[in-house]
Amino acid sequence: MITSIQLAAQFRAKAVEMSHTAEAAHLASSLSCIDIVAVLYHSVLKLDPLKPKWEDRDRFILSKGHAATALYSALAYKGFLTEDDLKTYGKAGSLLEEHPSPKLPGVEAATGSLGHGLPCGCGISLAGLIKGQKYRTFVLMSDGECNEGSVWEASMFAAANKLGSLCAFVDFNKWQATGRSKEVLALDPLVDKFKSFGWDVHEIDGHDHHEILNAVSDISVDKQKPTMVVSHTVKGKGISFMEDDNNWHYRIPTVEEVQLAKAELGVL
Amino acid sequence: MRNAFAKAVTDLSDEYHELVMMAGDIGNRLFDEFKDKHPDRFYNCGVAEANMTGVASGLAASGLRPITYTITPFNTVRCLEQIRLDICYPNLPVIVVGTGAGLSYAGLGATHHSMEDIAILRTLPNMHIVCPADPVEVRLAVKDALRLGRPTYIRLGKKGEPVIHESDPEFTIGRGITVRKGSDVAILSVGNMLAPALKSAEQLQQKGISTQVISLHTVKPLDDELLGALFEEKKLVVVIEEHGLIGGAGSAVLEWGNVKRADLRKLICIGGPDRFLFACGDQKEARHQLGLTAENITEKILGRIG
Secondary structure, eight states, X not given: OOOHHHHHHHHHHHHHHHHHHHTOSOHHHHHHHHHHHHHIIIIIOOOOTTOTTOTTOOEEEESSGGGHHHHHHHHHHHTSSOHHHHHTTTSTTOSOOSSOOTTSTTOOSOOXXXXXXXXXXXXXXXXXXXXXXXXXXXEEEETGGGGSHHHHHHHHHHHHTTXXXXXXXXXXXXXXXXXXXXXXXXXXXXXXXXXHTTOEEEEEETTOXXXXXXXXXXXXXXXXXXXXXXXXXXXXXXXXXXXXXXXXXXXXXXXXXXXXXXXXXXXX | OHHHHHHHHHHHTTTOTTEEEEESSOOTTTTHHHHHHOGGGEEEOOSOHHHHHHHHHHHHHTTOEEEEEEEHHHHTTTTHHHIIIIIITTTOOOEEEEXXXXXXXXXXXXXXOBSSHHHHHTTSTTOEEEOOSSHHHHHHHHHHHHHHOSOEEEEOOOSOOOOOOSSOOOOBTTBOEEEEOOSXXXXXXXXXXXXXXXXXXXXXXXXXXXXXXXXXXXXXXOOHHHHHHHHHHOSEEEEEEEEESTTSHHHHHHHHHHHHTOOGGGEEEEEXXXXXXXXXXXXXXXXXXXXXXXXXXXXXXXXXXX
């Protein structure tokens, strides 16, 4: 069976390919969160692609919807989409838009406008509590997304309602669209902020699969607090000439760059 | 109206076990009976409407039937993007309730006025816009919105509005209710303008003009059949609303008439102007200032056919 590390390399190669083919931006944003997405879809989420609306499924919301290629790769891996579907990304008539739509099987919410995923995730988690269901809800946000007031509204709501089945990640790659995230707004100290908002907070290397797995090991409705995983990541992770270079927030790789990237990833 | 709303959700909660009430830190005592009956189905979401709306979408996506409730501008335009993306795009059965709509809270200042909500919300695909006329219609609107199971905005007044319907009228979202029959003129009253509309019909009767009065409680979708008949049969069709003229129910009827090629020369729209109201004054004074009175409706109609 494929390991989550091998899977992450494949997802990265697909993200590069899709960005090139569709001439779609936000490649580096996908690359920074792909390890988290790969671990969750490989080892954590209980899902059934034949029953996308299965009531007891775990929920995953890619709140940083601009990293859609990471999600689409994972949905294809699980069987919600086909590899052929991935080739339609960004093409006229395809449901694989540059930001995920709930019209697509396996997508729980419309994301792309930042700050929507955590409130929706709170509602899904609360519904489980009300209905006595055991499923868990995972939300993946960006650090720039934490500029949005709704993130902090939701943070207070989740703590007030003891949403133990809710787990959120911040893909803390230290960049947002136009600058360093700690310089655009006063983001630091992010860990202390979520702690003071009443969350259990893990601070991890967001590219270390063991650390990702450990951080989510106790997520359960029986917990009394929601869990925030502040994940230190590198924007453009996995491809040397993209790492920590914010030009790749918008840049599209050329044919040569796609080949170089795939060679580095060992996916040909 | 808000007391009727609280009673309606409390009564309907027995039938709809999925109903979840969410309030934006208002109506604390209003929902006491509901909270006593269902402590796990009432959530004070604090002064955080964007989150409340997003949470409602998550509940609805998980099979529950949430209703969000707070003062109109805070529950509509403040969290507009959440209504648009989280509720309307996935077409989820969330009921958004704005209390104190129009000029109900005239005395509280422009922060609490809501003369734009119908215009803005009716642009959203999948959204239904319901403006009950009195406490009886409030109860029936909540019930029908739960039956419908689609994104629905219910626009309430405040408290103490007169009961106009002596018995329950037949109430279906999208179908106007004829409250008074008449042959010359039709007044389409939106929401809590029904009392002045009926008074105007009385005044017109004194002048020999027979006036049909309709509670046009649903602004979206419009009652196609009813409008078609009125523009065919009547000399004048008058839309009256405690809402700005730009984009409100009158505008919706204009758009309808344009598509249907109705004789829009028959249409009179009465509503608020393109400016903010300021300076103290209660709802009655604000209505007087804007011409949202029976006397003004009557005068406008007489000016055309008197």
